Amino acid sequence: MVEDAIVVRQARRWIRKQAKGDMPDELYSALAEGASGLEKRQIKSLAKVSRIVADNGTIRPYNDFKKDWKYSKSIYGHRDTCSLCGKRPIVENCVLLDEESKREIIVGNVCAYRYVEITVDNRVLDGEEKKEYLKTNMKEAKHQFNRTTFTQKYPAAMSDLKKYEDMMTNNRFLYKTDWRKKLWKSIHRNMVKRLISHGYPSPKLSRQWDEFIGYAEEEYQKYCEQEQEHQNKVRILVEERQERRRKMAQEIASKRQKWFEQMEKFQMMIRSLDNLSLWEQTMSVRVASRIRNQGVKRLDSGYKRFYQEIVIRYALEMGDENLPSTPLSEEIQGWDKTRLNGWENDFVKSIIIKAMLNREMTSKQMEIVEKIRKRLA
Secondary structure (H helix, E strand, C coil): HHHHHHHHHHHHHHHHHHHHHEEEEEHHHHHHCCCCHHHHHHHHHHHHHCEEEECCCCECHEEEEEEEEEEEEEEEEEEEEECCCCCCCCEEEEEEEEEEEECCEEEEHHHHHHCCCCCCEEEEHHHHHHHHHHHHHHHHHHHHHHHHHHHHCCCCHHHHHCCCHHHCCHHHHHHCCCCCCCHHHHHHHHHHHHHHHHHCCCCCHHHHHHHHHHHHHHHHHHHHHHHHHHHHHHHHHHHHHHHHHHHHHHHHHHHHHHHHHHHHHHHHHHCCCCCCHHHHHHHHHHHHHHHHHHCCHCCCCCCCCCCHHHHHHHHHHCCCCCCCHHHHHHHHHCHHHHCCCCHHHHHHHHHHHHHHCCCCCCHHHHHHHHHHHHHHH
């Protein structure tokens, strides 16, 4: 029992010395005896951070204490020194944990693959499976590092994208003289996609974003000024267009009122005339509808001729002295109507309208006119 107590006290002293780093270098060299080169350095380095003193006061061999260290996680971006091979700086780091002492050490990704036993679901990984496991974890560690780095550098990236969205995607503003603006639309689109999918931009996109943010606020102020100027122009154009529409509406209303009055006057003339044929009555309805929709000036072809004839016939009925005249119409008006029979009187009434409008007579009509002229001479 006394010997056991002495051994325990000795083990505790050695453990305290190890914690203070007071263990002799010869001890570490002895643990690495038989090894050479990088392997020897790795054994000595691991021994200095491991629990090499057993509870019974003996020194644990390398193959024993190295099993205390279990792979915990991968981290990326922290420049450190490998606790096994001493290489520095390393950025692809693996964290090893001694669960009993709660101590962690950093080793390089390569050393973790070569010397560390990795267990997943109570199964020891080996070969390509172990390599792929470390590779996958390191890839996720890189993503996490890049996300954290970008978030720290640009904590308001999404807010900036929202703030500058109109400026970066407004084609009217982009395609000016500055060639840089042609990239803004693709930068905005790609940044939104990458932040959603990865949480950070690609290296090329990151450089583009850095450059853009450097002058974004200055360009944004210019954009706001140009947009305000554009909005003022748009507002003026809208007001001018509304004023034109208002005037046009007034003109249309005025024209429609005028056309309605012209139609009523035409209908009044139709009602004042007697002995209208069935065709003339039908035609008068069509002409009145045309006048109401388009006005007198827009009448053409047969509608115009019919309207002119009605106006002349009405003026003749009312004894209007301001009728248009031609040599032929003046001659016919001077004929003695009492010497004409009923058919000739009707003929003269129709032919005088043609003469006043200076329309070309048919050969048959001119023969009848000549016949009446000779008889009245």
